Amino acid sequence: MSAKLISGKQLSLELREKLKKDAEAFTRESGITPGLAVIIVGTDPASTVYVRNKHRACLELGYYSEVHELPEETTEKELLSLIASLNEKETIHGILVQLPLPKQISEESVIRAIRPEKDVDAFHPENVGRILLGNYRFLPCTPAGVMELLASAGVDPKGKECVVVGRSNIVGKPQALLLLEKNGTVTVCHSRTANLKEHTLCADILVVAIGRPEFITPDMIKPGAVVIDVGINRTPDGKLVGDVAAGASEVASAITPVPGGVGPMTITMLMKNTLEAARIFAERRA
Ligand code: GUN
Numbered sequence: 001m002s003a004k005l006i007s008g009k010q011l012s013l014e015l016r017e018k019l020k021k022d023a024e025a026f027t028r029e030s031g032i033t034p035g036l037a038v039i040i041v042g043t044d045p046a047s048t049v050y051v052r053n054k055h056r057a058c059l060e061l062g063y064y065s066e067v068h069e070l071p072e073e074t075t076e077k078e079l080l081s082l083i084a085s086l087n088e089k090e091t092i093h094g095i096l097v098q099l100p101l102p103k104q105i106s107e108e109s110v111i112r113a114i115r116p117e118k119d120v121d122a123f124h125p126e127n128v129g130r131i132l133l134g135n136y137r138f139l140p141c142t143p144a145g146v147m148e149l150l151a152s153a154g155v156d157p158k159g160k161e162c163v164v165v166g167r168s169n170i171v172g173k174p175q176a177l178l179l180l181e182k183n184g185t186v187t188v189c190h191s192r193t194a195n196l197k198e199h200t201l202c203a204d205i206l207v208v209a210i211g212r213p214e215f216i217t218p219d220m221i222k223p224g225a226v227v228i229d230v231g232i233n234r235t236p237d238g239k240l241v242g243d244v245a246a247g248a249s250e251v252a253s254a255i256t257p258v259p260g261g262v263g264p265m266t267i268t269m270l271m272k273n274t275l276e277a278a279r280i281f282a283e284r285r286a
Contacts (some may be wrong), residue, residue, distance in 0.1 A: 003227070003249040004229025006153045008145065012150040012264040015148070016271065020061045023275050026282075032277035035271075036094040036120065037063035037086045041079065041105065042072035046234075047098045050267075054096070057267045063274060064091055076105045077189050078110045080086045080113050087115045094120035096270070099170070117280050120273040123169070131177055137280065138273045143175040146207055146228050147182070155205065155226050157184030163203035165189045165196070165216065165243070171209040171230055179205070196220070202260070206252075214245040221248055227255040 027033050036058050040051045051067060058065035068082060079097070084093050095118045097110050111119075116126040122138040130136045139147075150157065162184035166172035176188045189199050191210075200206055200220040208216050209230035221227060231243025242258030250254050257264055 003252040004153070004254040005249075006149050006226075006228075006254050007255060007260060008262055008265040009260040011149060011152045011253040012268045015268050016057070016061060017273060019268070019271050023061055023063065026275065027277065029174065029235050030278075030282045032063045032093075032278055032282055033062070033091075034094070034274050035066070035092045036096065036274045037068065037089075037092045038098060039068045039070065039079070039082065040098045041070045041074050042102055044100070047100075051098055053267055054270060056144045057271055058274070061271055063271070066092065072102055074102070074105070076109060079105055079110060083110065087113075087118060088279055090281075092118070093281045094118055094270075094274040096121055107136045117284070118277055120270060120277055122174075122273070128169075128174075131174060132138040134181060138276060139178065139269070139272065140170065140174045140210075141266045142171050142230060142262060144269040144272075145262055146175060146230065147178050148265060148269070149228060149262065150205065150226065151257060153226065155254070157182040157205060160184050161187070161202050161203040162205040162207070163187045163189060163199055164207045164209070165200065166209035166211070166230070175209065177208055179207075208243040210243050212243060213241045214243070216244045216248065218245060218247040218251045221251045223251055224253045225251070227252040227256050228262065229256050232258060232263060 038051050038054050055065050055067050084091050095114050101107055111123045116124045119127050122140040157179050162179040164172050164176050167188055167190040177184045179186045187199055189196055197220045201222050203225055205226050207228045213233035229242035229244040233241050239257050
């Protein structure tokens with residue numbers, strides 16, 4: 001058996017086309033162009049590519065985009081001062097600080113400094129709390145993209161055994177909440193989980209975001225499971241591989257490719273959140 005591929009590339013194209021129309025209609029009615037500011041500190045190659053792709057996506061959709069490239073040695077004070085000015089800027093509705101940050105800067109302080117109404121990553125404690133309570137403004141981009149991929153494949157988490165491997169604040173934890181919100185029965189596994197395979201073998205829906213190349217092997221997957229591979233890892237010979245080993249597609253009923261699976265969806269969800277942030281701005285101004 002070979003699994004059906006759940007293409008994030010294709011779904012992203014469709015969603016971005018719709019977002020573009022929605023954004024155009026919003027701008028016609030409100031006179032406001034959605035605006036996103038992305039800040040990158042340092043020159044991490046992967047982060048540089050992500051930031052460039054975010055900027056390109058903005059331009060494709062007709063959004064206003066600002067990219068602030070700060071040197072590696074930027075102080076926390078300098079970064080907080082830039083965020084404070086963007087918080088006040090009327091043409092900017094979404095602010096994203098690319099993570100990770102250099103060690104002299106506290107991620108927590110930076111995330112807290114972003115106005116919650118402009119926090120299109122949904123990392124601010126206020127937005128995280130809202131998600132926990134089921135009353136959200138924005139959903140975090142990667143987990144929201146995963147939910148869209150599942151929906152596009154006709155997979156409803158209701159009543160299913162959902163296993164999330166990884167417990168990061170960016171993916172694993174919010175992913176578990178979103179699956180729970182959709183009435184899945186959710187287990188979160190992590191680096192200290194005993195008998196990981198025992199858990200993953202129960203999963204009807206398996207979401208893997210552990211950041212280790214080909215960590216989940218075919219023998220850990222329940223036949224017929226739907227597998228979402230959030231990982232993007234570069235091997236020593238320069239190849240991109242996921243957190244799930246290639247043979248998984250012989251066991252799963254559906255699986256996301258790497259690249260072209262979750263990756264493009266993350267940016268699409270960021271574009272959706274930026275339009276939502278512009279709507280929030282328009283409503284507050286009215
Ligand atoms: N670094 C890796 N993923 C993300 C993300 O979703 N948002 C931000 N800001 N940084 C990241």
